[in-house]
Amino acid sequence: MEDRLIELAELFKVFGDSTRIKLLYTLLDGEKNVGELATLLSMNQSAISHQLRILKTSDLVKVRRDGKSMYYSLSDDHVESIIKLGMDHICEED
Amino acid sequence: MEDRLIELAELFKVFGDSTRIKLLYTLLDGEKNVGELATLLSMNQSAISHQLRILKTSDLVKVRRDGKSMYYSLSDDHVESIIKLGMDHICEED
DNA sequence: TTAACATATGTTCAACTGTTCATATGTTCA
DNA sequence: TGAACATATGAACAGTTGAACATATGTTAA
Numbered sequence: 001m002e003d004r005l006i007e008l009a010e011l012f013k014v015f016g017d018s019t020r021i022k023l024l025y026t027l028l029d030g031e032k033n034v035g036e037l038a039t040l041l042s043m044n045q046s047a048i049s050h051q052l053r054i055l056k057t058s059d060l061v062k063v064r065r066d067g068k069s070m071y072y073s074l075s076d077d078h079v080e081s082i083i084k085l086g087m088d089h090i091c092e093e094d
Numbered sequence: 095m096e097d098r099l100i101e102l103a104e105l106f107k108v109f110g111d112s113t114r115i116k117l118l119y120t121l122l123d124g125e126k127n128v129g130e131l132a133t134l135l136s137m138n139q140s141a142i143s144h145q146l147r148i149l150k151t152s153d154l155v156k157v158r159r160d161g162k163s164m165y166y167s168l169s170d171d172h173v174e175s176i177i178k179l180g181m182d183h184i185c186e187e188d
Numbered sequence: 189t190t191a192a193c194a195t196a197t198g199t200t201c202a203a204c205t206g207t208t209c210a211t212a213t214g215t216t217c218a
Numbered sequence: 219t220g221a222a223c224a225t226a227t228g229a230a231c232a233g234t235t236g237a238a239c240a241t242a243t244g245t246t247a248a
Contacts, residue, residue, distance in 0.1 A: 005119055006112045008180050013110030017236080018103040025099055034195055047237055049196055068194045068245050078183040085179055086102050089172040113206080128225055141207055143226055162215050162224045 014058045015082065019043065019051050023072075024079055027061065031073035108152045109176065113137065113145050117166075118173055121155065125167035 015021060022041050026032065032040070038048045052072055055061040062075045074080065109115060116135055120126065126134070132142045146166055149155040156169045168174070 001119075002116075004181070004184065005115050007184055008177065009110055009112040009115040011110075011180055011184060012106045012115070016103055016105075016107030016110035018100045019236080021099050021103040021106070022096070025095075044238070045195070046197085046239075050236075053196080065245090068192095070195060076186075078179070078186070082176075082179055082183065083102070085172070085176055086105055087098070089176065090098065090101055090105060092170075092172070111206080138208070139225070140209080140227085144206075147226080159215090162222095164225060 011058065014054060014060060015086070017051070019047065020055060021083070023048070023051060023055060024060065024074065024083060027072060027074050028080055028083070031064075031071045033066075033069040033071050035069070037072070105152065108148060108154060109180070111145070113141065114149060115177070117142070117145060117149060118154065118168065118177060121166060121168050122174055122177070125158075125165045127160075127163040127165050129163070131166070 026040055034045060034048055038045045059075055060079055061072050064071050120134055128142055132139045153169055154173055155166050158165050
């Protein structure tokens with residue numbers, strides 16, 4: 001069980017960064033390429049790319065290429081569930 | 095929305111540490127005092143105390159005093175839901 | 189092939205984080 | 219009151235992290 005808990009912490013660590021949460025949240029609305037994401041988040045391309053790689057490694061997003069662009073999207077709807085549950089917790093706190 | 099997402103990241107950050115996840119997981123089983131938690135996690139009292147403080151500040155646990163001991167417990171069952179959902183995600187990945 | 193574009197990657201650095209050690213606070217009981 | 223116990227807190231240190239910059243890779247179209 002210890003190992004699973006460590007793995008669980010790793011998962012939450014990925015959600016535990018505002019840039020990555022913003023990326024995931026933005027992708028709830030559908031796939032987007034790196035440039036679009038950088039614009040939407042007002043951050044430079046490199047930072048976005050680095051964070052997308054972490055999300056990809058964690059299997060939270062998937063990618064497809066279309067010409068010069070790479071289109072990222074959520075890899076399954078667990079991501080949405082987790083974000084929503086977290087939001088529930090936050091909203092109940094008032 | 096940006097602010098909420100930042101707050102959400104803060105919440106997940108708290109779950110994103112193996113010591114804290116272990117503490118929360120251990121508390122699923124009911125309230126425990128600091129010494130018990132330190133023993134169960136094989137960690138020193140100070141480290142446990144520091145992490146409990148973070149959990150407390152985030153309103154994930156609550157405390158009551160009983161004599162010399164401080165008994166910690168989960169503050170609501172959202173914590174359990176979030177842990178379970180995270181586990182679901184991990185277990186489906188095979 | 190070459191220029192222009194889109195994205196990825198390597199490196200560096202400042203900021204943050206978790207643990208440990210030492211010590212302070214608070215409680216009980218003799 | 220004072221000793222023993224339980225927990226909290228402060229400081230210090232090593233390890234980690236995210237962003238920025240520079241540059242590499244890969245794709246398209248001329």
